[in-house]
Ligand code: FES
């Protein structure tokens with residue numbers, strides 16, 4: 001339980017006051033160099049330093065999946081990773097999914113299949129789904145369920161989310177075979 005004063009937001013980032021350390025990494029195709037608080041999580045680095053608010057802050061305990069990003073090809077909870085552990089890494093956040101203002105096929109299918117309501121879980125769901133489809137373009141229902149097992153949704157139930165991912169997989173395969 002948080003012991004902050006009532007007026008303080010428990011999720012507000014508080015600098016540890018330790019000497020800053022250099023961090024170099026790539027986020028959504030862009031090279032980033034910053035001096036950071038060594039105690040800062042990757043989630044805070046993305047939201048507080050880079051202002052990439054698409055990555056959501058839920059439990060901060062690795063339980064909800066709202067903060068999921070792709071790090072070196074794997075879906076990871078950014079609240080459990082120190083930013084400094086991402087030294088040299090390639091990170092993709094939900095902001096990196098659309099290209100030239102056009103939503104990715106996966107994003108389009110989430111909308112079409114009603115895979116979101118409040119949308120809070122959606123960035124994390126999308127990143128877990130993208131990591132799956134990047135390594136397995138033709139997943140089974142069970143493989144989709146396993147890939148999003150760490151992502152909680154309180155709104156839609158999971159059926160429409162699973163349908164959206166399967167349908168995106170199909171469209172991506174078709175797009176690939178049509179050149
Ligand atoms: S905020 Fe990271 S898993 Fe919940």
Ligand code: FES
Pocket residue numbers: 115116117118119120121122152153154155156
């Ligand atoms: S759409 Fe609201 S939590 Fe998933």
